[in-house]
Amino acid sequence: MRSIGIGLAGLGNVGGEVARLLLAHREEFRRRLGAELRLAAVCDRRAPSRARRLRLPGSVKLKRRWQDLLRERSVEVVIELFGGAGPARELVLGALASGRHVVTANKMLLSRHWDEVFRAARRNNRQVFFEASVAGGIPILQAVREGLAANRIRSVLGIFNGTTNFILSEMARCGRTMAEALREAQRLGLAEKDPSLDLSGGDTAHKLSVIASLLAGRRFPAERIPCEGIERISPDDLRFAAAHLGRTVRLLGTLNLDWASDPVRSEAHVHPTLVPLQHPLANVHGSYNAVLVDTSSAGDLMFYGQGAGPGPAASAVLGDLLQVGRELLAASGREAARPRAALPSRPLSPAPESDAAFYLRLHLSDRPGVLAQVAGALGERGISIAQIHQDVPGASPRGGKGVPVMIVTHSAPAAAIRRAAAAIERLPASAGRPVCLRML
Amino acid sequence: MRSIGIGLAGLGNVGGEVARLLLAHREEFRRRLGAELRLAAVCDRRAPSRARRLRLPGSVKLKRRWQDLLRERSVEVVIELFGGAGPARELVLGALASGRHVVTANKMLLSRHWDEVFRAARRNNRQVFFEASVAGGIPILQAVREGLAANRIRSVLGIFNGTTNFILSEMARCGRTMAEALREAQRLGLAEKDPSLDLSGGDTAHKLSVIASLLAGRRFPAERIPCEGIERISPDDLRFAAAHLGRTVRLLGTLNLDWASDPVRSEAHVHPTLVPLQHPLANVHGSYNAVLVDTSSAGDLMFYGQGAGPGPAASAVLGDLLQVGRELLAASGREAARPRAALPSRPLSPAPESDAAFYLRLHLSDRPGVLAQVAGALGERGISIAQIHQDVPGASPRGGKGVPVMIVTHSAPAAAIRRAAAAIERLPASAGRPVCLRML
Numbered sequence: 054m055r056s057i058g059i060g061l062a063g064l065g066n067v068g069g070e071v072a073r074l075l076l077a078h079r080e081e082f083r084r085r086l087g088a089e090l091r092l093a094a095v096c097d098r099r100a101p102s103r104a105r106r107l108r109l110p111g112s113v114k115l116k117r118r119w120q121d122l123l124r125e126r127s128v129e130v131v132i133e134l135f136g137g138a139g140p141a142r143e144l145v146l147g148a149l150a151s152g153r154h155v156v157t158a159n160k161m162l163l164s165r166h167w168d169e170v171f172r173a174a175r176r177n178n179r180q181v182f183f184e185a186s187v188a189g190g191i192p193i194l195q196a197v198r199e200g201l202a203a204n205r206i207r208s209v210l211g212i213f214n215g216t217t218n219f220i221l222s223e224m225a226r227c228g229r230t231m232a233e234a235l236r237e238a239q240r241l242g243l244a245e246k247d248p249s250l251d252l253s254g255g256d257t258a259h260k261l262s263v264i265a266s267l268l269a270g271r272r273f274p275a276e277r278i279p280c281e282g283i284e285r286i287s288p289d290d291l292r293f294a295a296a297h298l299g300r301t302v303r304l305l306g307t308l309n310l311d312w313a314s315d316p317v318r319s320e321a322h323v324h325p326t327l328v329p330l331q332h333p334l335a336n337v338h339g340s341y342n343a344v345l346v347d348t349s350s351a352g353d354l355m356f357y358g359q360g361a362g363p364g365p366a367a368s369a370v371l372g373d374l375l376q377v378g379r380e381l382l383a384a385s386g387r388e389a390a391r392p393r394a395a396l397p398s399r400p401l402s403p404a405p406e407s408d409a410a411f412y413l414r415l416h417l418s419d420r421p422g423v424l425a426q427v428a429g430a431l432g433e434r435g436i437s438i439a440q441i442h443q444d445v446p447g448a449s450p451r452g453g454k455g456v457p458v459m460i461v462t463h464s465a466p467a468a469a470i471r472r473a474a475a476a477i478e479r480l481p482a483s484a485g486r487p488v489c490l491r492m493l
Numbered sequence: 494m495r496s497i498g499i500g501l502a503g504l505g506n507v508g509g510e511v512a513r514l515l516l517a518h519r520e521e522f523r524r525r526l527g528a529e530l531r532l533a534a535v536c537d538r539r540a541p542s543r544a545r546r547l548r549l550p551g552s553v554k555l556k557r558r559w560q561d562l563l564r565e566r567s568v569e570v571v572i573e574l575f576g577g578a579g580p581a582r583e584l585v586l587g588a589l590a591s592g593r594h595v596v597t598a599n600k601m602l603l604s605r606h607w608d609e610v611f612r613a614a615r616r617n618n619r620q621v622f623f624e625a626s627v628a629g630g631i632p633i634l635q636a637v638r639e640g641l642a643a644n645r646i647r648s649v650l651g652i653f654n655g656t657t658n659f660i661l662s663e664m665a666r667c668g669r670t671m672a673e674a675l676r677e678a679q680r681l682g683l684a685e686k687d688p689s690l691d692l693s694g695g696d697t698a699h700k701l702s703v704i705a706s707l708l709a710g711r712r713f714p715a716e717r718i719p720c721e722g723i724e725r726i727s728p729d730d731l732r733f734a735a736a737h738l739g740r741t742v743r744l745l746g747t748l749n750l751d752w753a754s755d756p757v758r759s760e761a762h763v764h765p766t767l768v769p770l771q772h773p774l775a776n777v778h779g780s781y782n783a784v785l786v787d788t789s790s791a792g793d794l795m796f797y798g799q800g801a802g803p804g805p806a807a808s809a810v811l812g813d814l815l816q817v818g819r820e821l822l823a824a825s826g827r828e829a830a831r832p833r834a835a836l837p838s839r840p841l842s843p844a845p846e847s848d849a850a851f852y853l854r855l856h857l858s859d860r861p862g863v864l865a866q867v868a869g870a871l872g873e874r875g876i877s878i879a880q881i882h883q884d885v886p887g888a889s890p891r892g893g894k895g896v897p898v899m900i901v902t903h904s905a906p907a908a909a910i911r912r913a914a915a916a917i918e919r920l921p922a923s924a925g926r927p928v929c930l931r932m933l
Contacts, residue, residue, distance in 0.1 A: 070790075085642065190790070190792060190794065191791075192636045192639070192640025195636070196635070196640075200636075200809070201630075201808060203814075331776075349804075350805065350807055351804065351805045351808035352798060352799040352805055354797060355796075356795075356796060356797075357773070357795035357797070358793065359794075362792075364791065365791045368788065368790040368791035369640070371790075372641060374643075
């Protein structure tokens with residue numbers, strides 16, 4: 054029976070689970086694929102101790118440097134789980150150049166180096182699979198690329214970050230502050246010690262960038278995605294939203310594509326957003342992810358599941374690995390790999406953030422005439438007010454830093470709202486930067 | 494550029510949409526696949542008139558008999574959209590025997606003839622794709638077969654029939670009777686003239702049979718799936734469930750697999766089920782489908798989307814067709830097709846319906862001692878009562894046929910409940926067959 058040598062780079066939580074499943078389900082994968090998936094070598098700075106903890110059999114070669122992993126001739130597929138864009142990039146490019154297929158979970162790498170990675174793959178006639186880079190265990194990329202291949206994808210909207218979704222869920226459920234909910238997430242292993250990439254929306258932007266790049270067939274840089282995090286959301290916002298607006302806050306990544314225009318106009322952004330409580334995305338709690346996809350023929354679909362954690366990520370990595378295995382079996386004795394489902398490269402032109410109703414939380418000193426100034430700042434920019442609440446019961450004045458005032462606008466251009474919020478911040482009566490949330 | 498000849502059998506709503514999209518998006522599919530998908534021939538009893546309505550170009554050959562479609566030498570892939578298990582079976586077997594790949598949406602065919610069809614496919618080294626046979630536009634089969642291939646699928650639970658879900662949603666939303674909601678569904682084109690296969694749960698059982706066969710790698714007959722329809726659900730049930738139990742009714746197909754036993758124990762059934770209002774499946778309204786999948790590594794996932802209609806079905810058919818196209822390109826000049834992701838065939842042993850709490854609606858004549866007899870019928874079988882409601886406000890006595898009594902039991906063996914219901918029906922005071930709903 055044919056045996057396929059696997060080189061696994063990175064033995065952290067996900068890598069460890071991949072190794073464990075490869076060994077534990079060897080028989081099952083063999084029956085399923087008609088070939089053996091053999092863990093030939095692992096690479097990790099702490100290889101010996103981690104290999105011991107995982108009880109890797111002696112036949113698995115241990116390497117500390119990725120260069121040595123690539124020197125292992127029996128390795129036909131490299132699984133890259135280093136993360137980040139440094140050695141991971143060199144490893145992936147080196148693997149492709151030396152004729153290996155690659156499976157990676159690395160959204161940052163793909164977001165930054167998409168064109169370089171896929172040029173190298175094409176040049177060497179090798180494949181790069183990356184299901185685990187977006188939405189963990191949910192096979193959303195395969196769905197978009199294959200199952201829904203006959204459709205034009207009109208929009209992708211979703212919760213792509215489990216850490217922030219856990220924090221927002223906890224804040225809404227128990228009235229906890231951001232800091233308390235974050236500590237709880239860290240205690241449960243759902244947030245890293247330095248959670249800034251999650252909280253800032255940067256992780257969501259990387260994932261959105263991967264999806265947009267896949268749909269465009271070329272790099273869609275994360276820097277082109279305006280991105281706002283949840284750092285400034287307070288329990289007041291969640292309380293007010295639930296009581297007065299029937300809504301809750303979700304950190305959403307949005308990608309809208311207008312296929313009727315040429316080049317295709319693309320609106321992409323990451324924002325904390327007020328979502329109606331009956332909306333499916335409001336009912337995604339804890340560290341789950343959910344992605345809504347609007348398509349030309351299949352209509353709207355939702356995919357929901359665990360967005361992070363060793364099990365879901367390993368499921369995606371191994372799903373990709375089984376696909377690579379089938380590629381290798383099909384290509385046995387031939388040089389050419391099978392053509393992949395890929396959208397032909399086409400340029401996307403960035404479109405501005407679309408109109409929406411907005412929620413503003415202001416902190417104002419309690420002086421006569423202040424509300425008139427605020428209303429003026431909005432009115433001047435053509436923004437009309439749908440609701441205004443001062444003296445909100447339960448809202449905390451935050452140590453004398455002014456009185457919270459909640460404003461809900463009618464639909465208006467997002468740019469105008471953001472300019473108005475900046476103008477309000479500059480008012481002498483302002484006691485801090487307004488919080489500004491899109492309404493879905 | 495390579496051109497792939499398509500033979501399309503069946504020009505009804507779905508077939509018409511497939512033809513339309515093949516022609517309208519020809520350029521896009523060509524760019525995407527690197528080959529042309531050419532509609533070479535269509536087969537339909539009413540081919541000329543339907544072809545005219547669809548404005549098929551003159552180059553598309555029109556056939557009235559499937560035998561003539563197979564005589565068309567340029568046809569490399571047959572899309573079977575006849576439906577039913579008569580000519581569809583002969584066409585599919587004939588297509589495989591003559592070396593064509595097959596794409597089909599035919600759940601009844603697969604449910605009845607799985608082994609025969611896939612034996613023929615293996616013998617002729619050809620593929621059968623059938624994404625459109627289950628859950629319309631949702632790429633659930635690909636997810637189970639490929640994206641989640643590294644997992645053991647522990648359960649599949651879902652709403653697989655849009656017609657009955659529309660009817661149950663309408664009954665709950667507007668208090669309509671079954672007959673009224675059915676007429677509305679028919680008016681909207683969501684139910685067929687003869688809706689019995691939908692209402693009876695038979696269509697759901699066929700779909701569950703396809704999923705179970707895919708997971709077992711061998712035929713899992715629909716006849717092995719106990720199946721109950723929604724025909725006897727009344728607005729009283731929905732009203733009572735919402736007011737007293739915080740639940741609504743959904744027609745669910747359930748498949749539980751116990752991989753720890755050998756052979757694998759499988760519990761499969763189709764039942765109208767009381768689902769808590771906060772449960773994601775209770776929030777699937779109208780003609781949508783949703784499938785919950787519980788997996789060993791990726792955890793629980795949900796897939797949601799339009800389960801029927803020409804657009805979603807055509808999306809699934811064309812997604813399959815693009816995959817077949819890639820197979821054909823990869824196999825060019827070789828005899829062998831690429832090995833498919835398939836679970837190795839393994840026997841499933843049927844397990845009985847698992848324990849659950851149940852809801853019973855009885856119609857009893859209003860005589861002394863009747864409730865004692867009912868309680869006795871339950872108690873004798875070890876079933877204890879959690880709630881009992883007589884004189885339910887708003888419940889209609891249905892033309893003097895006794896008084897409705899609603900009973901909610903504690904968890905009990907399903908077989909005991911069904912035996913108790915039969916015993917209650919035989920009581921002299923009984924005025925009709927009890928309605929019996931599982932609680933999720």
